[in-house]
Amino acid sequence: MPTRHDGRAPDTLRPVAIDLDPPSSAAGKAMISAGNTVVLCTASIDDDVPPWMAGRGRGWVTAEYSMLPGSTGDRKRRDRGPKLDGRTSEIQRLIGRSLRAAVNLEGLGERTVTVDCDVLRADGGTRTASITGAFVALVRALDTVGAASAAITSSVAAVSVGVVDGTPVLDLDYPEDVRAEVDMNVVTTGEGEFIEVQGTGEGATFSRGQLDGMLELAGVGIEQLTALQKRTLGERWPL
Amino acid sequence: MPTRHDGRAPDTLRPVAIDLDPPSSAAGKAMISAGNTVVLCTASIDDDVPPWMAGRGRGWVTAEYSMLPGSTGDRKRRDRGPKLDGRTSEIQRLIGRSLRAAVNLEGLGERTVTVDCDVLRADGGTRTASITGAFVALVRALDTVGAASAAITSSVAAVSVGVVDGTPVLDLDYPEDVRAEVDMNVVTTGEGEFIEVQGTGEGATFSRGQLDGMLELAGVGIEQLTALQKRTLGERWPL
Amino acid sequence: MPTRHDGRAPDTLRPVAIDLDPPSSAAGKAMISAGNTVVLCTASIDDDVPPWMAGRGRGWVTAEYSMLPGSTGDRKRRDRGPKLDGRTSEIQRLIGRSLRAAVNLEGLGERTVTVDCDVLRADGGTRTASITGAFVALVRALDTVGAASAAITSSVAAVSVGVVDGTPVLDLDYPEDVRAEVDMNVVTTGEGEFIEVQGTGEGATFSRGQLDGMLELAGVGIEQLTALQKRTLGERWPL
């Protein structure tokens, strides 16, 4: 089996850690690192919902994603123009949808939780690390209002997979991501049910066999990420 | 096998047609209808490329997507604000990526092709109909400059699949889309190689078995759409 | 009498037609073609009025105008920036004012009708074709809520006239428009009363005699357009 540029086997995650006490004032917070990628996830609760859903006894969960200017070697320009960058918009919609798949909006009550994922250092896989960390920040925030067990219906974690030099690999870092023929993000519950599958040929196409190979690797990775989430939250694990 | 609200079997497409002569001044044009969904696809060629890719002997293909105000029963507000709507941005990025997967950018030469997909009537599946129609408009536009056979490397078509009431179904219309537990868009080449797979649980998750079922239906549908593209283009089929 | 580049006499309209069933989901719809110019006009009713006119028992009629990217030979960039293009803004204000001149806003009740004019193919006279078609779409939309006869007080149609090579001519196409010394848009009721007169010297000035000549031609053209509107609407003609 060929090894990867950093010596990992195709089915091996980068070292991953979740810090529950990064500097922040948010109700829920978690800083996740996956290799060199570091994302600060914070969750804030507002005892209100958007006007279009008021009075239905249900809450809402939304997400924002941003890369700090220093997160990349060449400075990343801030998303301050009148137009939100298309990639940013896509990612934050994905994070929001993924979290909502794990939340009972009735159990949440008429509250809005906004989860912010701010990338401090980017080395591939920022959107999937954001989702995995965001779930932990969300649980912590809901805990502060005693709503975690009523609102959380499953755990959520995500990982990237891809095809590099014809071989499916797990958890691509940035140099691999640039060379990948296929890039795929998989979000599942802790039980392995799919929430979101997004695979894209990057100037290439992919076969059914490669798709199956990538899905299998994603399952391997997410199992480990779910175990880390559970270990990190300890007795706060809401399920 | 349960029938659907419009009487179709789970693996049946809506009636689909491609009109090569809709009213438009664009170099390439195709109006596609899939059931009640109607999209006007036009392709314009600019003998220039964006500054960041000038002088490399390669071209570029990009896409824009828009829904006309009258395309929906409740008037759809125009995307005129300073912020492009996130959904619109996602869709036009998807269309552009899908088309580029079928184009040899060197063979295109230093030209930019912009494919516009304007939805005249929306009844589900507008983004996949856009891709299928956009491919035809693209070929027609490239034909006018004699570049179709050098630039086109495969055909592209797309279809939506989903899970409705627990059953995988092909080519959802709007009423089905609203009720679907899972919504998936599949883009492939005419040979069935994947270009893009995007599956989303809508407040629900999906199993591996359901994923496999949806992929199979997509294959069935795209085969028919590719045949229609080929029949419509006739001797202009570039492959 | 000199003939024009397309063989028409100075006082002859281009072939004009109104299709009552173009693909659209709007309550009222009409696709008008005048020569190669084609405009899709759709009218949507909202059972509400802008905040500043609520509670006065009156409705409102407004219009939007847009050219599709493929409507011109060189692709027309979409009006998506933060600033609405000045020409677009002028035209949609003109369409809205012209329609309101034919509507009894009390008879309309507390409703807002938005008429959208989307140009599919542009060959001169798009704003006047928009007005003529918009009136038909407006009547159709009001018909669906049984308000046409109470709200409509007269018919409205419009035509362009101009001075080309020193001669007043009716209904300029794009090549004539580019060469015209004077460009004038005339909007009247079916009875020939003026609603709007806008004449502009294009790098030239015009005499009182030329103004009178253009107004006479406009009268000739609008009489035929009104007859077409009436014939098209048949028994739905609200007057």
Next chain:
Amino acid sequence: MPTRHDGRAPDTLRPVAIDLDPPSSAAGKAMISAGNTVVLCTASIDDDVPPWMAGRGRGWVTAEYSMLPGSTGDRKRRDRGPKLDGRTSEIQRLIGRSLRAAVNLEGLGERTVTVDCDVLRADGGTRTASITGAFVALVRALDTVGAASAAITSSVAAVSVGVVDGTPVLDLDYPEDVRAEVDMNVVTTGEGEFIEVQGTGEGATFSRGQLDGMLELAGVGIEQLTALQKRTLGERWPL
């Protein structure tokens, strides 16, 4: 003959004056007052042209229009949003077109003149007063670079006319403007050739006879305004 609310006859202008030395640093400046309406017109010259017209040996004249917040009794909000107000856009396009009709752009050389019309006090007729004052500021600015006689081909002045209580009247003030059935702006050269005619029924229509009556009054008014321009500029009159 009925008199008007301020005692004027239908064919009488309000007192009008042009001050050549208002506080401003611009190359050309003129403050025009027509009754209570006061507009500061300033013209600035840039030895450059917009990119799209460089290298053709021709110049450009453009205009901007703005109402100061204190120009109206209820504070006028500044045009600072991302969208330029439609009315403002229309007026500044009209001023620019009107001035260009009087300028030989080749004679101007590769320069851009921007004429700014800032309304200090608004009491009706601000756009026509702007045009009349702007012509004077333009001449003064061109004088500073010795280009007035080569660039100016005719004088330009403008006035509003309208129908109030069924009678055509000249130079409406704000209270008349609010009540007018028809509002018309007429721009002509000093010789009375038309540059622009814009007549609008305000919730009413107008007959050919009323149109003729308004055009006649406009001629009377503009003759006096042209005489004032000439008297004010004295030996700087460029024609």
Next chain:
Amino acid sequence: MPTRHDGRAPDTLRPVAIDLDPPSSAAGKAMISAGNTVVLCTASIDDDVPPWMAGRGRGWVTAEYSMLPGSTGDRKRRDRGPKLDGRTSEIQRLIGRSLRAAVNLEGLGERTVTVDCDVLRADGGTRTASITGAFVALVRALDTVGAASAAITSSVAAVSVGVVDGTPVLDLDYPEDVRAEVDMNVVTTGEGEFIEVQGTGEGATFSRGQLDGMLELAGVGIEQLTALQKRTLGERWPL
């Protein structure tokens, strides 16, 4: 003692005047000139407060600042883009804060006063002239609703000071401002209590001794400006 380029001693103001009747429709108005700098200050009253402070029986005072295009020799582009220029934003926040320091917001009642400072000619010191003139316009506007004595708690005036060629000087004009090593704006009450002190080294730093020297000069200047305000308002002086 060295004299300045215009012959003034270091502690001498430019000639300053306040005109209470400039052309404007605002409730309160004052045109201040300081040397060649001329600012039109107008104050408008709205019998309402921003939503976030409604129902507390208090009012609000806010300010806007703008330079007319002709106020500078090279035309100043209007602040019309989506982003308000940083300098403009800073200045109007400063003017608003300075005025509020002199107003009892309870005494004002539930009203909003907006003070607009529009620079007609700029020759240095526009922000401090704006503050000194704005106070006069504010008093005049409050007078029209009989609220001046209840709302005004002190007078406010401002002046610029700086270090030029190592020497502290009072009331810099534009040529001095460009050359200044330090630029400082001082706002005080009529009694000399500080409201705002903003000193900035322009590519240079400044010592404690220079700071003290500048503060002393500012005191000298503001005393004269306060006397002028009092003399101008005469019996309307509210204190």
Next chain:
Amino acid sequence: MPTRHDGRAPDTLRPVAIDLDPPSSAAGKAMISAGNTVVLCTASIDDDVPPWMAGRGRGWVTAEYSMLPGSTGDRKRRDRGPKLDGRTSEIQRLIGRSLRAAVNLEGLGERTVTVDCDVLRADGGTRTASITGAFVALVRALDTVGAASAAITSSVAAVSVGVVDGTPVLDLDYPEDVRAEVDMNVVTTGEGEFIEVQGTGEGATFSRGQLDGMLELAGVGIEQLTALQKRTLGERWPL
């Protein structure tokens, strides 16, 4: 002497630390904490300058400032709208000016350094902590291109002072800031020369004696901050 709500004496700083290795990819980085306030400062170098200063052999230093959404207890909305918030704009202009006062732009060469100050946790004094940390990040970034000693001419540090309950105090935290009668930010070089002094009465005014008291406290604080900067940078101290 009264003690403060957190037990500090009026002339005592909060505990302050600078971490040279926070997670970031920027060339220069420093995370500064002052009490609970934490700011991530990163400096990126671009081998280019803005167009308006190209070809003069000089560089440029600019800054951006932002608060992360989780930095405050109530979620702070991102600065993503078309208008940059006035406060943000003011602060980033202050940071940029302060750093440039310590840099020889010729010594920097034709490079642009952008220093980003992202507030992770806000508890008062974020703008002054940003300046103190930004200087360290700037030195580190210049070090990577060997330009620190040629470009840096002095050190820069900043602190806030204020008047709380009539007493001048050093380094206000958020609860003090809210209650302060006067708020002042002082930026100086390591030698104590002033770069910027900004004092604002918050609904109150201040006397010369209070101003002197605050300036003295600022000197005490900045001396300690400069010592910390020097100690942290060790042999990389560029002076």
